[in-house]
Amino acid sequence: MYDKQQFKSWYEKTKPKRKIWQKEYYQKHKEHILQVHKTWAEKNVDHTGSVWRLYGRRRRIRNPNLDKEYRLRKKARLMENPVPDSNNPFGYNFFYWGPMLFKIKLNLKDLKECAKLCSKKSSLVNDTLAGVIKHEHYVSTHKYYKVINPYLNPFRQSYKQWYGKPLTATIEVVMTWANFMVAGEFNPPHIHANCDFSSVLFVKVPEKLKEENKKFIGTGRGPGSISFTYGEGQLHSMSNKSFFPEEGDLFIFPATLTHFVSPFMSEGERISMSANFKFT
Numbered sequence: 001m002y003d004k005q006q007f008k009s010w011y012e013k014t015k016p017k018r019k020i021w022q023k024e025y026y027q028k029h030k031e032h033i034l035q036v037h038k039t040w041a042e043k044n045v046d047h048t049g050s051v052w053r054l055y056g057r058r059r060r061i062r063n064p065n066l067d068k069e070y071r072l073r074k075k076a077r078l079m080e081n082p083v084p085d086s087n088n089p090f091g092y093n094f095f096y097w098g099p100m101l102f103k104i105k106l107n108l109k110d111l112k113e114c115a116k117l118c119s120k121k122s123s124l125v126n127d128t129l130a131g132v133i134k135h136e137h138y139v140s141t142h143k144y145y146k147v148i149n150p151y152l153n154p155f156r157q158s159y160k161q162w163y164g165k166p167l168t169a170t171i172e173v174v175m176t177w178a179n180f181m182v183a184g185e186f187n188p189p190h191i192h193a194n195c196d197f198s199s200v201l202f203v204k205v206p207e208k209l210k211e212e213n214k215k216f217i218g219t220g221r222g223p224g225s226i227s228f229t230y231g232e233g234q235l236h237s238m239s240n241k242s243f244f245p246e247e248g249d250l251f252i253f254p255a256t257l258t259h260f261v262s263p264f265m266s267e268g269e270r271i272s273m274s275a276n277f278k279f280t
Contacts, residue, residue, distance in 0.1 A: 100162040102252040118178035130190035135180035169279035176275040187261035195276035199252040202245040206268025223264035
């Protein structure tokens with residue numbers, strides 16, 4: 001005879017072991033499980049993302065697992081057309097517009113590796129740049145790419161999400177340089193040529209510059225900020241993004257996106273690294 005209490009005690013006792021087994025099984029058969037979920041969603045969910053029309057109320061009451069499965073698929077974002085949010089009864093959409101501006105933070109170890117690559121002993125690159133900066137020096141593209149490569153995977157994911165298509169091309173670093181910026185120096189509004197995307201990594205930010213920026217009173221992000229502008233300034237539109245960067249901040253953006261760096265007056269030297277990318 002079935003003993004309900006005995007089953008409950010067995011269920012609680014073996015729960016930790018079963019969780020470990022389920023986790024190991026999922027890791028081992030992850031691709032297969034995801035494919036099963038996708039196949040289920042394609043078969044059982046209609047074009048509006050609903051299981052109501054396919055199964056009807058009675059069948060769903062008899063089989064409550066349908067609701068459970070549906071919620072799992074929706075949570076995992078495995079359905080192409082999820083059900084509209086209940087707070088959105090009209091089914092409206094809004095669309096991101098303009099170029100992609102990607103930002104990520106390097107971990108301390110990689111940031112230190114990048115700092116080692118910055119040297120005033122390497123050749124000057126001032127004659128090819130727009131910056132009003134005395135010390136701008138070349139950096140080894142090979143060594144920089146070796147450090148930065150792991151951060152290009154999230155960039156590819158963001159690219160796919162923003163533009164709606166995967167970035168299948170190989171990303172090649174074609175030029176890298178370090179900017180040693182001091183009081184009174186700045187980068188005027190400019191774009192980069194002969195490349196697809198550009199980037200800037202902030203390696204060192206002096207403490208006195210941080211204090212100067214905090215004391216700033218006015219519009220914008222203040223001394224030492226970096227700004228990106230797109231299109232013309234219009235009412236109810238975003239045409240400018242400004243940031244006061246911290247150490248380790250990496251920005252990647254289309255080479256034709258206009259950007260500039262504001263000057264500062266405090267003592268200290270801020271170090272940043274710029275790089276151009278080509279899709280080959």
